[in-house]
Structure formats: structure tokens, C-alpha cells
Amino acid sequence: MENPGGPVISTECLALLDMLPSGIVIIRNDFSILFWNRCLEEWTGIKKGEILEKNLLLEFPTLNQPTVATRLPQVFAVETPVYLSSKFHPHLIPALLPDGISRVQRGAVLPVRLGGDEVHAMLVIEDVTDLSHQITGFQNMRDIARRELAERKKAEEALQIANAKLSLFSVITLQDIRNQLTAARGYNYLLSHSLNDITEIQSTAGKIDRQLSLIEKYISLMLDFEQLGKEPPQWYSLRQVIKQAMVQVQFFQVTSGPEIEDLRIYCPPLLEHIFANFLENAKWHGKTTTQVRISFGTRGDTGILTVGDDGVGVPAQDKERIFREGLGTKTKLTLYHTREVFAITGISIRETGVTGKGARFEIVIPRDGYRFMRVLPGEKPQEPE
Amino acid sequence: MAKVLIIEDSSFQRKILSEILTESGFEVILTENGREGIERTEQLKPDLIITDLLMPDVNGFQVLEALRAKKLNVPAIIVTSDIQKTTALRCRDLGAHAVLNKPVNKDQVLSAVRDAIRVQ
Amino acid sequence: MCMIVDDEFRDAITEIINIGVGKAAGLLNEITGSHIQLRVPELRLVPIGEIADVYKTVLGTDILSTVMQEFQGNFSGVTALVFPQDSALSLVNLLSGDQSPATDMDSVQVETLKEVGNIIINAVMGSISNVLSEHFSFSLPVYYEGQLSSIAANHLTSEEDAWVVIARTQFLIESMQIEGTILLVLEVGSMEQLMKSLRKTNG
Numbered sequence: 001m002e003n004p005g006g007p008v009i010s011t012e013c014l015a016l017l018d019m020l021p022s023g024i025v026i027i028r029n030d031f032s033i034l035f036w037n038r039c040l041e042e043w044t045g046i047k048k049g050e051i052l053e054k055n056l057l058l059e060f061p062t063l064n065q066p067t068v069a070t071r072l073p074q075v076f077a078v079e080t081p082v083y084l085s086s087k088f089h090p091h092l093i094p095a096l097l098p099d100g101i102s103r104v105q106r107g108a109v110l111p112v113r114l115g116g117d118e119v120h121a122m123l124v125i126e127d128v129t130d131l132s133h134q135i136t137g138f139q140n141m142r143d144i145a146r147r148e149l150a151e152r153k154k155a156e157e158a159l160q161i162a163n164a165k166l167s168l169f170s171v172i173t174l175q176d177i178r179n180q181l182t183a184a185r186g187y188n189y190l191l192s193h194s195l196n197d198i199t200e201i202q203s204t205a206g207k208i209d210r211q212l213s214l215i216e217k218y219i220s221l222m223l224d225f226e227q228l229g230k231e232p233p234q235w236y237s238l239r240q241v242i243k244q245a246m247v248q249v250q251f252f253q254v255t256s257g258p259e260i261e262d263l264r265i266y267c268p269p270l271l272e273h274i275f276a277n278f279l280e281n282a283k284w285h286g287k288t289t290t291q292v293r294i295s296f297g298t299r300g301d302t303g304i305l306t307v308g309d310d311g312v313g314v315p316a317q318d319k320e321r322i323f324r325e326g327l328g329t330k331t332k333l334t335l336y337h338t339r340e341v342f343a344i345t346g347i348s349i350r351e352t353g354v355t356g357k358g359a360r361f362e363i364v365i366p367r368d369g370y371r372f373m374r375v376l377p378g379e380k381p382q383e384p385e
Numbered sequence: 386m387a388k389v390l391i392i393e394d395s396s397f398q399r400k401i402l403s404e405i406l407t408e409s410g411f412e413v414i415l416t417e418n419g420r421e422g423i424e425r426t427e428q429l430k431p432d433l434i435i436t437d438l439l440m441p442d443v444n445g446f447q448v449l450e451a452l453r454a455k456k457l458n459v460p461a462i463i464v465t466s467d468i469q470k471t472t473a474l475r476c477r478d479l480g481a482h483a484v485l486n487k488p489v490n491k492d493q494v495l496s497a498v499r500d501a502i503r504v505q
Numbered sequence: 506m507c508m509i510v511d512d513e514f515r516d517a518i519t520e521i522i523n524i525g526v527g528k529a530a531g532l533l534n535e536i537t538g539s540h541i542q543l544r545v546p547e548l549r550l551v552p553i554g555e556i557a558d559v560y561k562t563v564l565g566t567d568i569l570s571t572v573m574q575e576f577q578g579n580f581s582g583v584t585a586l587v588f589p590q591d592s593a594l595s596l597v598n599l600l601s602g603d604q605s606p607a608t609d610m611d612s613v614q615v616e617t618l619k620e621v622g623n624i625i626i627n628a629v630m631g632s633i634s635n636v637l638s639e640h641f642s643f644s645l646p647v648y649y650e651g652q653l654s655s656i657a658a659n660h661l662t663s664e665e666d667a668w669v670v671i672a673r674t675q676f677l678i679e680s681m682q683i684e685g686t687i688l689l690v691l692e693v694g695s696m697e698q699l700m701k702s703l704r705k706t707n708g
Contacts, residue, residue, distance in 0.1 A: 080631060087620075138611070397513070488636050
């Protein structure tokens with residue numbers, strides 16, 4: 001019975017193989033090279049004369065890995081063909097394109113005979129660089145589209161939460177406006193009906209002015225809160241936010257770690273006001289504050305942003321109370337608002353300082369809420385380009 | 386005559402091992418599963434056990450664990466189709482004297498058997 | 506045609522396939538760096554005319570990813586490795602370290618699956634070749650996708666008297682369970698040759 005083994009390759013066939021646009025090398029069962037075609041000469045710059053009789057696996061360590069080297073003996077022993085995908089073996093015989101990019105390859109090893117009974121192995125290598133790059137390109141585009149879709153969805157959900165919170169903030173501030181208007185009306189009545197003395201008239205006019213001023217500040221705060229319901233969360237450069245807050249509060253004794261430089265956090269609008277609030281609290285409530293320090297670290301995957309000062313700190317019994325609604329001035333964002341706004345994008349805050357040694361706010365940011373980058377594609381630049 | 390107990394669910398494999406050993410003068414006891422293998426070991430106290438790894442119900446690892454737990458001081462040789470180094474390491478950690486990969490050949494089996502019995 | 510396919514034959518084929526799968530697991534172990542936990546394969550021998558019923562119970566009617574290689578020798582046929590498509594995708598992603606979810610195979614993933622299929626098919630056929638001292642020639646692996654009924658009708662065989670050996674194997678890689686089915690489709694006369702070869706080896 002005829003031995004069913006691999007095809008017999010004649011000299012004419014070898015001449016044909018020499019011309020083919022795929023890399024072809026034929027080896028003996030000791031991996032010594034018998035045939036090296038022109039395509040491989042062109043790809044590698046190695047001429048036939050230089051490579052024949054050399055050991056293929058020693059000359060090309062990329063082939064001397066378990067998933068290739070342990071399978072090659074099968075070709076000789078059992079005469080099974082071996083298929084080598086571009087995923088696991090992208091550079092079977094390393095070769096560069098004219099522009100310097102490495103060729104991406106895939107291959108097959110086939111049993112052949114060159115006359116006689118001895119089985120040889122023929123490694124046929126195709127260049128699939130273009131196809132591989134196209135597929136990688138499509139995959140990247142697909143991944144970007146998926147990521148953008150996920151971000152859009154996240155922003156929409158956050159906007160819904162923000163709108164719910166917005167109505168809560170508005171109620172508080174509208175009531176306060178009503179109170180101020182009532183007081184202003186009262187003073188106005190006094191002015192028109194009861195007061196005769198010029199000093200008293202001037203004093204009452206001043207009080208009305210103060211009520212009107214308060215109303216103006218409430219409206220300003222309401223307009224700020226309106227942003228929450230209109231603008232979705234974005235990636236903010238923390239360095240830029242801190243800078244703006246320092247200017248707003250006119251407090252410049254702020255230091256930050258080098259990790260803050262490229263840090264972005266995903267947050268609803270009002271981040272500048274939130275940081276301005278931190279600086280103001282440090283300035284007025286810290287009493288002896290000389291500086292504020294801002295730093296960032298991680299606990300597992302979670303980001304921890306710390307804002308600390310060297311003031312008097314927060315007494316133990318007030319650590320949760322400071323986050324309650326109604327506390328502090330109503331003309332500005334308070335820690336209550338800060339906690340609620342942060343919660344829209346899953347950020348939490350608590351005070352962890354030592355009383356007497358300064359306040360320390362720990363802001364906990366989930367993994368998908370922080371990154372380190374200069375500018376993201378599609379992101380509104382927070383700093384001039 | 387040394388007694389060798391074989392635990393192997395494949396009749397094909399049992400036949401191969403049995404022929405190799407009986408031709409070389411060993412007394413062979415055949416069992417078809419891990420549970421029976423452990424029971425017969427307790428009753429007959431063979432000089433050596435040869436066991437497959439991948440078997441339904443009680444597998445070869447469990448056989449090795451049982452031998453240890455019951456303090457049956459019988460050397461065991463594993464014969465398996467699983468060629469991973471991690472598998473061989475696990476067998477040795479469980480006290481196997483040797484791990485042979487299928488398909489086994491006569492010289493391999495006899496060498497491992499004689500070595501195990503000699504050590505014992 | 507009347508042929509008795511006895512337990513001894515079934516047992517021998519199961520064991521030979523076992524040996525092949527064990528060798529394939531060794532190579533997959535090298536690729537992934539993870540231990541591959543193997544299960545005992547379940548074997549069925551079915552005449553090709555009855556395979557329609559087996560499709561539903563064993564392989565289902567979902568889209569399947571198939572890698573196959575033809576072989577010729579004293580007995581001839583096709584060896585195929587069949588995965589449900591989502592299993593194939595998971596396997597390919599796991600082996601290549603890709604994480605992005607996809608719903609269908611791109612050409613690089615197809616190549617990767619072809620290589621995995623080639624590793625497993627070569628190991629199984631290598632085992633048959635070694636144990637039975639048989640010699641074959643093989644084709645390169647090809648990939649097909651679709652329901653098994655159409656793959657079988659168009660690519661496995663057109664012979665009515667062909668037999669199919671179906672071995673369902675399961676392996677666990679990094680706690681992901683991958684279920685693959687090895688089909689050995691034997692052309693007319695090949696089943697008898699295989700049995701003859703086994704009897705000769707078994708003595």
C-alpha cells in the first residue's frame with residue numbers, strides 16, 4: 001500500500017516555491033534549513049547561501065517557543081499539519097516593512113518529501129500586516145464607541161439624579177427668599193409710616209439694602225444650582241479647579257502633590273464652588289489656618305482625594321453635623337450641598353481630621369470617576385490649549 | 386511474587402497494563418474504579434498500586450488522599466493522559482511515587498514498578 | 506450494513522481520545538499559563554443518518570463554530586471540533602487575553618480558533634495514529650460557522666453509510682467552563698477498518 005504521507009516536491013516545484021510571494025522554508029527533522037525562498041531573502045535580508053544548513057530554531061528564537069517548537073516534531077512523526085495564527089505567533093520570522101513596521105505573519109507547517117522517504121517540514125508564512133491592522137482599527141473604533149455610549153448613559157443617569165436634587169435645593173432657597181422679602185417689606189413699611197428721624201431712616205434703608213443683597217445672593221446660588229439640572233457631569237482638571245477656587249476666595253496658601261497635576265475627576269458642575277467652600281471654611285472656621293494641602297492616593301481601585309488644613313479642626317461631635325442641611329450661611333454652597341452634589345456621580349465625603357490638628361476631608365471616588373490625562377478626545381478643555 | 390493492584394476505568398488500558406505486568410511475573414489485581422480500588426487495597430495489601438487519574442466518581446487524586454488518610458503504606462504510580470506539569474506536581478505532593486503519561490510503553494512501566502517496589 | 510459496535514470498542518476509542526485531549530491540554534496549558542482541568546469525555550457512536558436527533562440533544566440548534574481537518578489512510582474521514590459560538594468566543598478571548606466583548610468572530614479570532622482546533626485535532630489524531638500504528642495524511646484546518654445540520658450536510662460527508670464518533674469533552678480554564686465536542690466522521694468502510702486496527706492492537 002502506498003504510503004499516504006505528504007506530497008513529493010520536485011526540483012521544478014522548488015523553483016516555483018522560490019517565486020511565490022509567501023515566505024517558504026523547508027527543514028529536516030533536526031530543524032536544519034534545506035530551502036529558503038526569495039521572499040524570505042527579501043523580507044529578512046538573509047541570502048540563501050548564508051542560512052542553508054543552519055538550525056531554524058536557533059536562528060529565530062521566535063520559533064523556539066513551546067507552542068511552536070513542541071508541535072513541530074508532530075509534523076515529522078505523525079505528518080499532521082500545524083497551523084500558526086497571527087494572534088499567538090505574529091512574528092514567526094521577524095521581518096520589517098519598508099516603513100520600519102514589523103510584518104504581522106501567520107503560517108502553516110506541512111509535511112513534504114523531496115524525493116526519498118524522509119519527511120521534511122515546509123513552513124509557509126503569509127504577511128497579514130494590513131488585515132491585522134484593519135481588524136485592530138475596527139476593534140479600537142468599536143471599543144471607543146462602546147465607551148462613549150457608556151459615558152453618555154452615565155451622564156444621562158447623573159443628570160436625572162441631579163434634577164431630583166435640584167428641586168430639593170430650590171425649595172430651601174425659595175423659602176429663604178420669601179423670608180427676606182417679608183423682612184424687607186416690614187422695614188419699608190416702617191420707613192414710610194413711622195420713622196421721622198434721618199438717622200433712623202438711613203439705618204432702616206441700610207437694612208432693606210442688606211435684605212435685597214441677601215436675595216441677590218440667593219438668586220445667584222439658585223442660578224448656580226440650575227447648572228446641575230442642565231449640564232451633565234464632566235471630567236474636570238483638578239489643578240484648574242483649585243486655581244479658580246483660590247482666585248474666588250482670595251486664599252493662595254494651597255499646596256498639592258505632583259499627582260494632582262494630571263488628575264481628572266468626573267463630577268457634576270459646581271466643582272469650583274465646592275473647592276472654594278473648602279478654602280473658605282479653612283480660612284474662616286479653621287481660625288489658625290496657614291495652609292491647605294490637597295493630595296490624591298488610592299485604596300485598592302478607589303481614589304481618595306484629601307483636602308486638609310492646619311487650623312483648629314472639627315470637634316468630634318460636629319463631624320457629621322457639618323454635613324447637615326440648614327447649617328451655616330445660606331448665601332453660599334454648604335457642605336450639605338457638597339455631599340449631595342458629589343453623590344450624583346457616586347463620590348462620597350467625610351471629615352476625618354484630628355480635633356485641634358486641622359480639618360481633613362476625605363473624598364472617596366469610584367474607579368471609573370478618576371483618571372490621569374492631559375486632554376481627552378471630545379472633552380471640553382478646562383485649560384487653554 | 387509481587388502483587389500489583391490496578392485501578393483503571395478503561396478496559397482497554399487495564400488490558401495493556403495487565404499484560405505488561407503478568408508477562409514480567411507480577412501478580413495483578415484489577416479494579417474498575419477508585420472506590421473498589423481503595424477497598425481491595427485495604428483487604429489485600431498489595432505491594433504497589435497503579436492508578437488512573439481521570440475517573441468518574443472517585444478519581445486518582447482522591448485515591449492518593451485516601452491511601453494517606455488510611456495510612457495504607459502502599460506506593461502508588463499514576464498513569465494519566467494529562468501531561469501538564471501542574472498535574473504531576475499535585476500527584477507527587479499527594480505522595481505518588483511516579484507519574485507516567487499515556488500511552489505507556491512496557492519499559493517505562495516496568496522500570497517505574499521495580500523502582501517503587503525496591504524503594505518500599 | 507450490519508455492524509456490532511461493542512463496549513470494548515467504545516471504551517478503546519474513549520481512551521484514545523482521552524490521551525489526545527490530555528496532550529492538547531498540555532499545550533493549552535503552555536499558551537495560557539493556567540492549569541486546564543479535564544473531565545472524562547462522553548462517547549456516542551451514531552450512523553450519520555441518525556445524527557439529526559443527536560444534534561438537538563447533544564449540540565443544540567444554536568450557531569456553532571467548527572474547525573475541521575480531513576484525514577486519509579487505512580481509514581478516512583473528517584475530524585471536527587465543535588463549539589457553541591459564545592463558548593468559542595470566550596475561549597478565544599481567554600487564550601489571547603482580550604477583554605472586549607464581541608458578538609461574532611472577526612477573522613483574527615477565527616484564526617486563533619483554527620489554531621486551537623488544530624492543536625486539539627492533531628493531538629487526538631496523533632493519539633489514534635500512535636496507539637493503532639496507523640499512518641494518515643491530513644488537510645489544513647478550515648473553519649465553518651452555522652447550525653450543525655448545515656455544516657454536516659455541506660462539509661462533513663455526503664455518504665449515507667458514514668459513521669460518526671461524538672466525544673463531548675469539557676475543560677475548565679481559569680474557572681471558565683468550555684465545552685467542546687469532537688466529531689470523528691468515518692467514511693464508508695472506515696469504521697470496520699478502525700475496529701480491525703483496534704483488535705490487532707488489543708490482541
